[in-house]
Amino acid sequence: MVMLAETTDIQDRSIRAARVTQGLALALAVAGLASIGSGATGVSLFDMLDGLSAREALILWDIRLPRLAMGALVGAALAVSGALMQGLFRNPLADPGIVGVGAGAGLGAVLAIVLGGLLPATLGAWIGPQLVPFAAFLGGWAATIALYRLASRGGSVSVATMLLAGIALGALAGAVTGVLVYMADDRQLRDLTFWGMGSLAGASWAKIAASLPLIVPVLALSPLLARGLNALALGEAQARHIGIDTERLKRITILGVAASAGASVAIAGGIGFIGIVVPHLLRLATGPDHRFLLPNAALLGASLLVLADIFARTLLAPAELPIGIVTALVGAPVFLWILLQRRGIGGL
Amino acid sequence: MIRPSLASLHLGLIAGLGVAALATFALADTPKPRVVSLGGSVTETIVALGAEDLLVGRDSTSNYPESVLALPDVGYIRALSPEGVLSLTPDLILSEDGAGPVEAVAVLQAGGIPFVTMPGSFSAQGVLDKITSVAAALNLEAEGAALADKTAAGFAAAAARADAVTAPQSVLFVISLQGGRVMAGGEGSSAAGIIALGGGVNAVSGFDGYKQITDEAVIAAAPDVILMMDRGGDLALSAEDVQATPALAATPAAKAGRIIRMDGMLLLGFGPRTPDAALALNAALYGG
Numbered sequence: 261m262v263m264l265a266e267t268t269d270i271q272d273r274s275i276r277a278a279r280v281t282q283g284l285a286l287a288l289a290v291a292g293l294a295s296i297g298s299g300a301t302g303v304s305l306f307d308m309l310d311g312l313s314a315r316e317a318l319i320l321w322d323i324r325l326p327r328l329a330m331g332a333l334v335g336a337a338l339a340v341s342g343a344l345m346q347g348l349f350r351n352p353l354a355d356p357g358i359v360g361v362g363a364g365a366g367l368g369a370v371l372a373i374v375l376g377g378l379l380p381a382t383l384g385a386w387i388g389p390q391l392v393p394f395a396a397f398l399g400g401w402a403a404t405i406a407l408y409r410l411a412s413r414g415g416s417v418s419v420a421t422m423l424l425a426g427i428a429l430g431a432l433a434g435a436v437t438g439v440l441v442y443m444a445d446d447r448q449l450r451d452l453t454f455w456g457m458g459s460l461a462g463a464s465w466a467k468i469a470a471s472l473p474l475i476v477p478v479l480a481l482s483p484l485l486a487r488g489l490n491a492l493a494l495g496e497a498q499a500r501h502i503g504i505d506t507e508r509l510k511r512i513t514i515l516g517v518a519a520s521a522g523a524s525v526a527i528a529g530g531i532g533f534i535g536i537v538v539p540h541l542l543r544l545a546t547g548p549d550h551r552f553l554l555p556n557a558a559l560l561g562a563s564l565l566v567l568a569d570i571f572a573r574t575l576l577a578p579a580e581l582p583i584g585i586v587t588a589l590v591g592a593p594v595f596l597w598i599l600l601q602r603r604g605i606g607g608l
Numbered sequence: 609m610i611r612p613s614l615a616s617l618h619l620g621l622i623a624g625l626g627v628a629a630l631a632t633f634a635l636a637d638t639p640k641p642r643v644v645s646l647g648g649s650v651t652e653t654i655v656a657l658g659a660e661d662l663l664v665g666r667d668s669t670s671n672y673p674e675s676v677l678a679l680p681d682v683g684y685i686r687a688l689s690p691e692g693v694l695s696l697t698p699d700l701i702l703s704e705d706g707a708g709p710v711e712a713v714a715v716l717q718a719g720g721i722p723f724v725t726m727p728g729s730f731s732a733q734g735v736l737d738k739i740t741s742v743a744a745a746l747n748l749e750a751e752g753a754a755l756a757d758k759t760a761a762g763f764a765a766a767a768a769r770a771d772a773v774t775a776p777q778s779v780l781f782v783i784s785l786q787g788g789r790v791m792a793g794g795e796g797s798s799a800a801g802i803i804a805l806g807g808g809v810n811a812v813s814g815f816d817g818y819k820q821i822t823d824e825a826v827i828a829a830a831p832d833v834i835l836m837m838d839r840g841g842d843l844a845l846s847a848e849d850v851q852a853t854p855a856l857a858a859t860p861a862a863k864a865g866r867i868i869r870m871d872g873m874l875l876l877g878f879g880p881r882t883p884d885a886a887l888a889l890n891a892a893l894y895g896g
Contacts, residue, residue: 300695315694315719322715323691445817447686447706454687461689462709578665578692579683 277552280545284559288332291566295328296320298570300577326463331569332562333468334460334524335534337475339561340482341521342535343542343553347489348513349419355535356521360403360426363433365525366456368399373451374440392455393467393526400522403429408514417510419496457582458531460569467527474523478516479558485513486550493548533587534561537595544602564591643746644696646685647704649735650726651676652879653742654702657751665696672873672881690715702745704728728878730801732763735882755880762883763805769890770807777893779808780831780861783818788853791820798876799835805882806889808833823855833893834861837872868892 297305303319312320338356345354356362372395379391407429411422441452488509491499499506521535538561539553546552565583568590572583644665645651651670654663666676667685682692685704690712693701701723707713717723724745727737736756743752781799784791793799794815803810811831812821821829834850847867850856861867870892874885 300689300692302695318715318719319691319694322718323694442819450684451686454684459687459709461687462711464711464714467711573689573691576683578680578689578695579668580687580689580692582687 273547273549274552277546277549277556280542281552281556281559284556284563288559288563288566291563291570292328292332295331295566295570296324298574299324300573323463326465326468327460327569327573328566329468330463330471330527331460331566333471333475334528334531335561335563335565336479336558337520337524337561338531338534338565339538339557340479340554341517341524343539343550343557344482344485344489344513344517345535346539347485347492347550347553348510349423350493351423352540353536356517356525360407360429360433361400361518361521361525362530363430364403365396365400365522366530367403367433367437368395368397369455369526369529370437370440370444370452371395371399373455374444374448390466390470393470397522397526400525401518403433404514404518404522408511416507417514419510454582455529456584458529458584458587459580459582460528460572461580462527471523471527474519478520482516482554482558483551485509485516486554489513489550490548529582529584531565531584531587533584533591533595534565537591538564540595541598544598641699641746642697644682644693644698644701645670645703646682646688646701646707647726648672648873649728649738649877649879650702650704650742652877652881653739653755654746656755656880657739657743657746657748659746659748659751662746664698665693672877688712694719694721700724700745702726702742730796730798730878732760732767732805732882735763735878735880736760738878739880759880759883763886766805766807766883766886766890769887769894770805773807773890773894776807776809777832778811778829779803779806779833779835779893780811780826780829780859781835782850782856783837785849785853785856786820789820790823790826790853790856791818792826793818798878801878802875802882802885802889803835805886806893807886808889808893826855827858829859831859831861832864833866833868834859835868835870835875835889837875838869 293305296308299319301319303316308316308320341356341361342354345356346352348354369392372392376391407422407425408417410425410429411417411419441449444452488499488504488506491502491504492506492509496506499509524531538557542553542556542560546556565587568583568586571581571590572586573580575581575586641662642664643654643659643662645654645663646667648669648671651663651666652672654660655673655676660675663676663679665682666679667688668681668683669685670676670679680696682688682696686706686708688707688709693712693716698721701716701721703723703725705725705728707723707725713723722745724741726741726745728734736759739756739759740752743749743755781793781797781803782790783793783799792812793803793810794817795810795813796816797818799818800810811829812825815821834856836850847865850862850867856862868889870885870888874881875889877885
């Protein structure tokens with residue numbers, strides 16, 4: 261009887277998860293349409309339906325669509341990276357920051373902002389405005405590789421060492437960042453502050469094209485890691501016993517997170533909250549099974565960031581609010597409220 | 609002392625005419641262009657040219673004169689929202705150097721809106737260049753020439769006063785006192801520029817822009833005068849704040865009670881009011 265009850269429970273869950281997936285896909289579509297149809301100029305979807313004027317074409321193709329695409333891409337990448345990290349570290353507080361992506365990318369960005377002027381003129385002109393995203397991506401990637409090396413011994417990666425080394429590396433990156441902040445002038449300081457709060461205002465098709473090959477494969481292939489991450493939840497030894505190559509799993513997961521989270525931090529700056537909260541919300545709704553969690557996280561992360569961006573660019577129009585402020589300001593209280601609602605039902 | 613020489617004035621005019629050629633082309637059939645101004649000094653210059661009625665938007669650093677605060681604010685000059693600026697349907701955008709992000713500026717340019725970046729440096733010549741360029745971009749050459757002449761005369765008066773100084777006072781510009789630590793204006797900062805125009809000598813050197821300096825550096829600088837911004841309200845640093853900071857209290861300036869406070873945008877804005885600021889600073893330093 262007990263076995264039977266558990267089976268139906270699992271079936272219920274997968275039916276529910278499939279419904280949640282459908283609902284989230286619908287939500288993303290609605291958020292996308294809302295995003296295309298709103299903005300400071302007041303040009304609406306209906307205005308666009310009856311043919312595009314030159315101005316409407318500019319607003320649609322050069323402003324709103326790139327923002328929508330970048331918001332969806334970054335939101336999905338952050339949420340999936342968060343879910344992958346939490347699965348790998350078996351810790352609900354893990355996020356891409358733990359593998360050094362955040363600290364490394366932050367250091368890269370600060371280096372580029374403060375010392376970018378020292379580059380030889382020819383190199384500076386060639387890489388130009390893409391220097392900050394490029395340096396952020398390199399920084400995130402370098403930090404992840406360094407951590408991975410630090411935590412590897414005899415072909416096996418100690419997740420606990422990686423966690424601790426990540427904290428140490430974060431402190432080191434923070435100190436170097438501090439030195440650079442001290443060297444920065446007024447304008448650079450303001451640039452740093454705005455970078456840290458994240459924004460999609462610099463959205464462009466070029467940035468999307470550059471980050472697409474790093475983010476989309478991770479989103480598309482992440483469900484292949486689901487079985488391994490589910491097994492890992494039982495413990496590393498247990499996962500090995502049921503035939504999971506845990507070392508390979510760890511390697512692929514870490515590199516995938518470094519690529520997708522690194523690319524999103526590079527193009528959109530520091531956007532908190534999505535990576536940690538989206539997987540939590542979904543676990544509350546459909547349980548911890550990564551087969552459902554990973555695709556749903558991509559959809560929910562994308563929808564939430566697209567939605568947050570609508571607020572970011574309309575609340576203070578014609579100015580705009582850094583999107584990291586919106587995600588935290590709106591998201592954190594909602595998340596707390598959900599936690600308090602669930603407390604009566606029992607634990608996470 | 610910095611004084612606008614005839615030759616550099618001439619160079620400034622040529623630069624201004626280059627901008628004028630560009631902007632005239634764009635504005636040929638727009639008698640009353642809608643202008644968005646980015647940067648406090650550009651906004652001040654537009655208003656001083658009598659063109660305030662052309663303004664339809666400003667950035668968050670444009671806060672003088674008070675009447676421009678009523679205009680829509682497009683946010684910080686380095687974090688512009690392209691659609692936000694477009695929503696004001698401008699015919700022309702005049703900007704200080706460094707507007708961004710570059711993608712936002714590119715979109716605005718793709719929309720066919722002339723985006724003209726004004727020259728500028730923390731010197732008399734920088735202010736005159738800016739006036740000439742802004743006037744040229746707005747097709748207000750006559751008004752620009754008049755304002756430039758008036759401003760140049762102001763600078764000349766300030767320079768005459770500065771040159772007459774026999775014993776220059778050393779001035780420490782304190783921008784903030786966070787947690788008892790002094791943040792001072794170093795080389796190349798707007799504060800260093802105005803101290804020079806006012807006939808003083810910057811008491812600290814060896815670093816660029818605004819930095820926190822150690823207590824010993826403050827004592828070693830031994831300024832005759834401490835200069836601060838008068839921001840009004842709770843943000844203002846008072847003479848008591850200076851006396852309560854041990855390193856500052858030990859300076860000749862604090863002992864003699866020589867603490868000068870001036871309006872921040874007037875002092876550091878480097879717009880058409882800068883000659884007034886230089887004269888006011890000179891008067892505060894040397895009397896008269």
